[in-house]
Amino acid sequence: MTNTATTSVWGGLALWKKILIGMALGVIVGGIMGPSAEVLKPIGTLFINAIKMLIVPLVFCSLIVGVTSMKDTTKMGRVGIKAIALYLGTTAVAITIGLVLANIFLPGVGLNMTVSDPNTVGKEAPAFIQTLLNMIPKNPISALAAGNILQIIIFALGLGVALTLCGEKGEPAIKVFESLAEAMYKMTELVMKLAPYGVFGLMAWVAGKYGVDILLPLIKVIAAVYIGCVVHVLVFYSGLIKVVGGLSPARYLKGLVTPAAVAFTTTSSSGTLPATIKASREEMGVSKSISSFVLPLGATINMDGTALYQGVCALFIAQAFGIDLEFSDYIVIILTSTLASIGTAGVPGAGLIMLSLVLSTVGLPLEGLAIVAGIDRILDMARTSVNVCGDMMVTILVGKSENELDESVYNKTTASSHKTA
Ligand code: ASP
Numbered sequence: 001m002t003n004t005a006t007t008s009v010w011g012g013l014a015l016w017k018k019i020l021i022g023m024a025l026g027v028i029v030g031g032i033m034g035p036s037a038e039v040l041k042p043i044g045t046l047f048i049n050a051i052k053m054l055i056v057p058l059v060f061c062s063l064i065v066g067v068t069s070m071k072d073t074t075k076m077g078r079v080g081i082k083a084i085a086l087y088l089g090t091t092a093v094a095i096t097i098g099l100v101l102a103n104i105f106l107p108g109v110g111l112n113m114t115v116s117d118p119n120t121v122g123k124e125a126p127a128f129i130q131t132l133l134n135m136i137p138k139n140p141i142s143a144l145a146a147g148n149i150l151q152i153i154i155f156a157l158g159l160g161v162a163l164t165l166c167g168e169k170g171e172p173a174i175k176v177f178e179s180l181a182e183a184m185y186k187m188t189e190l191v192m193k194l195a196p197y198g199v200f201g202l203m204a205w206v207a208g209k210y211g212v213d214i215l216l217p218l219i220k221v222i223a224a225v226y227i228g229c230v231v232h233v234l235v236f237y238s239g240l241i242k243v244v245g246g247l248s249p250a251r252y253l254k255g256l257v258t259p260a261a262v263a264f265t266t267t268s269s270s271g272t273l274p275a276t277i278k279a280s281r282e283e284m285g286v287s288k289s290i291s292s293f294v295l296p297l298g299a300t301i302n303m304d305g306t307a308l309y310q311g312v313c314a315l316f317i318a319q320a321f322g323i324d325l326e327f328s329d330y331i332v333i334i335l336t337s338t339l340a341s342i343g344t345a346g347v348p349g350a351g352l353i354m355l356s357l358v359l360s361t362v363g364l365p366l367e368g369l370a371i372v373a374g375i376d377r378i379l380d381m382a383r384t385s386v387n388v389c390g391d392m393m394v395t396i397l398v399g400k401s402e403n404e405l406d407e408s409v410y411n412k413t414t415a416s417s418h419k420t421a
Contacts, residue, residue: 016377022196023374026203037208047198061181067160087302094304098311107220108319202370255283263388269346285409286399298391303341305386306351317368
């Protein structure tokens with residue numbers, strides 16, 4: 001009876017609460033058990049392996065869907081190029097902010113973690129030029145089999161463009177990839193159900209091995225990500241709105257409130273899309289044709305908050321394991337995260353999965369994911385909000401450049417904006 005009650009209370013909890021509970025219990029149990037908590041580690045390994053299983057098919061399918069969702073008319077082509085250039089450019093800036101903040105906060109320094117399972121370390125990172133040359137896969141099937149993400153991204157982009165150019169003949173294949181991408185999102189959801197247990201096992205092992213002191217660095221990671229997110233929106237996005245668009249940043253920020261709040265609580269930029277589209281039209285005055293093309297594209301490919309988070313976390317993990325990164329590694333992180341953001345689904349927790357690919361591309365231990373996974377929901381709230389604010393900013397700028405921004409709506413005063421939805 002009591003057991004049933006406990007089970008239903010647990011079953012009724014939101015996933016992120018379960019993850020936080022798993023993390024807290026893990027720290028407590030690990031703190032009590034000490035190094036012998038290693039026996040709990042396999043539960044975490046199971047979770048990490050399940051995540052790794054998703055990466056290749058998830059990136060491949062969702063990227064193709066992202067590319068093919070752009071319809072091929074001249075205007076769409078022009079708008080698409082502007083939007084993509086802005087999306088990718090701002091993402092590279094976001095990750096750079098993340099890297100700078102991680103170098104200021106140094107959240108992982110002094111943790112002295114060691115890699116216990118060499119299999120969880122990515123391969124030795126190749127030189128930068130070599131990485132660039134290697135981006136084109138000589139054999140896409142072996143790239144998929146080997147899990148070479150940069151090559152997979154390039155091939156998926158090419159295939160997506162080719163399928164779009166095929167017109168009607170490409171449709172059946174596009175449908176297959178759409179359906180597979182849906183299935184992969186579903187599978188991600190299922191795997192994330194393991195997260196509370198995986199996080200428990202990993203946190204118990206980490207806390208048992210390194211002591212409860214591990215929590216302080218995590219607070220520094222949270223601070224670095226949140227400060228980065230605030231700077232990115234208030235300084236960088238607002239600056240672009242002012243300088244490139246010649247528009248009022250205050251109006252932009254005000255129009256963001258609802259979509260950002262929805263993003264913060266749902267941690268899904270795809271789920272926030274209806275709120276974002278509504279705000280861009282009614283609050284910002286962007287035309288329907290621009291907002292209905294640029295925003296869904298952004299929800300699929302634009303992940304500035306996620307990239308910023310990956311920059312902070314990659315450096316945190318490098319610092320925690322005492323691994324020195326070279327300048328070329330930084331470039332590879334920027335490149336991988338920027339490209340990976342195209343393949344990141346706008347669903348809760350997707351950034352954590354993509355973090356594993358950034359880590360393996362630069363040769364950092366995937367074990368570091370364990371520590372970050374425990375606080376992932378808190379970080380996801382901030383990064384998803386930034387993802388959505390970025391989509392909105394790009395939509396406004398593209399709308400303005402296409403003369404499809406109604407400035408009388410954009411500039412309307414607060415007093416006259418009590419419009420009912
Ligand atoms: N939750 C994020 C989004 O929907 C993706 C991520 O996990 O970083 O935008």
